[in-house]
Amino acid sequence: MSTDLVPLAFLMWAVTYPSRAVGLLTPGIHRLPxxxxxxxxxxxxxxxxxxxxxxxxxxxxxxTTIEVGVAWISVGVCIALVxxxxxxxxxxVAAVAIAIAGRAVGLQ
Amino acid sequence: MVDGLGILVSAAGFGxxxxxxxxxxxxxxxxxxxxxxxxxxxxxxxxxxxGYVAAGIGWPVIALLTFLLNARHVLYSAALAPWFxxxxxxxxxxxxQLLTDESFxxxxxxxxxxxxxxxxxxxxxxxxxxxxxxxxxTLAGVTIxxxxxxxxxxxxxxxxxxxxxxxxVLLISGxxxxxxAGAGAAIGVVVSLTVSxxxxxxxxxxxxxxxxxxxxxxxxxEPPGGVEDPRR
Numbered sequence: 001m002s003t004d005l006v007p008l009a010f011l012m013w014a015v016t017y018p019s020r021a022v023g024l025l026t027p028g029i030h031r032l033p034x035x036x037x038x039x040x041x042x043x044x045x046x047x048x049x050x051x052x053x054x055x056x057x058x059x060x061x062x063x064t065t066i067e068v069g070v071a072w073i074s075v076g077v078c079i080a081l082v083x084x085x086x087x088x089x090x091x092x093v094a095a096v097a098i099a100i101a102g103r104a105v106g107l108q
Numbered sequence: 109m110v111d112g113l114g115i116l117v118s119a120a121g122f123g124x125x126x127x128x129x130x131x132x133x134x135x136x137x138x139x140x141x142x143x144x145x146x147x148x149x150x151x152x153x154x155x156x157x158x159g160y161v162a163a164g165i166g167w168p169v170i171a172l173l174t175f176l177l178n179a180r181h182v183l184y185s186a187a188l189a190p191w192f193x194x195x196x197x198x199x200x201x202x203x204x205q206l207l208t209d210e211s212f213x214x215x216x217x218x219x220x221x222x223x224x225x226x227x228x229x230x231x232x233x234x235x236x237x238x239x240x241x242x243x244x245x246t247l248a249g250v251t252i253x254x255x256x257x258x259x260x261x262x263x264x265x266x267x268x269x270x271x272x273x274x275x276x277v278l279l280i281s282g283x284x285x286x287x288x289a290g291a292g293a294a295i296g297v298v299v300s301l302t303v304s305x306x307x308x309x310x311x312x313x314x315x316x317x318x319x320x321x322x323x324x325x326x327x328x329x330e331p332p333g334g335v336e337d338p339r340r
Binding site for chain 1: 113114115117118121133136137138139140143144146147148149150152153154155156157158159161163167170171172174175178179180181182183184185186187188189192197200201203204205207209212213216260261262263264265266267268269270271272273274275276277278279280284285286288289290291292293295296297300301302303304305308309311312313315316317318320321325
């Protein structure tokens with residue numbers, strides 16, 4: 001069984017961990033100026049929204065072409081349900097159910 | 109707790125798809141796929157790495173792309189810092205290893221509800237709902253997933269984007285967050301169309317908040333324990 005890519009896993013860790021640790025391990029970073037803290041507050045919604053829409057519209061790895069599919073409906077319904085009920089699990093169940101139903105009737 | 113269940117399902121579904129894809133598209137062995145999930149523990153970057161390896165991209169370039177894709181964790185880490193103020197270094201170092209989109213979103217929402225730090229809440233979000241299901245599902249995906257002919261027929265492929273979208277919604281507590289999320293999404297699409305999806309995610313995450321800052325701030329709450337607080 002190949003282990004050739006195990007060092008790559010360590011390399012990916014080595015370039016990821018500092019990003020994760022710098023804020024938590026740097027004393028006083030939470031005393032950043034207010035504009036910087038305001039910016040940080042908005043990073044979560046922005047980056048998660050970007051990840052979500054990119055993975056919905058461009059489901060094929062490496063593709064820069066928008067693909068229309070049942071995933072659009074699934075994700076849209078999930079967003080609506082989470083916004084309405086504040087319940088992520090409910091949204092995910094609905095998203096998967098829609099994807100299964102859609103593909104059962106031939107949608108992609 | 110219920111949100112955590114949603115994340116657990118998401119991590120399991122996404123981890124399974126990762127294991128399956130690593131085996132079938134990247135030619136990863138089970139040991140290699142599990143090393144990625146246990147050591148790097150970086151979902152989107154792991155998926156991207158499958159494509160990089162399959163395309164024969166050199167490791168230094170893979171490292172650079174992984175760094176850029178995960179650079180958003182700097183901001184998560186800094187945003188969590190006030191909540192971890194006064195905690196032991198070892199605890200903060202361990203928390204950093206398990207900091208992901210999911211654990212950040214769940215724990216920040218939890219801390220906001222409580223108005224204070226809660227160690228159990230963080231470790232529950234990081235380990236129980238994310239790390240364990242992600243790794244078990246990776247193992248399942250890479251070892252037995254190949255027998256599933258078409259995971260998309262089971263709706264597995266929509267779990268990740270739906271979970272990311274749902275988490276974004278849970279973090280929206282005002283107009284600023286809403287505008288930042290909308291701008292991040294729009295910028296992400298435009299840059300993905302013109303450059304690449306990796307660049308799209310980074311650009312959306314970095315530039316979206318600047319657009320959100322154009323919206324006047326809501327009245328701030330008192331910070332917990334007198335610590336400077338990024339929450340608004």
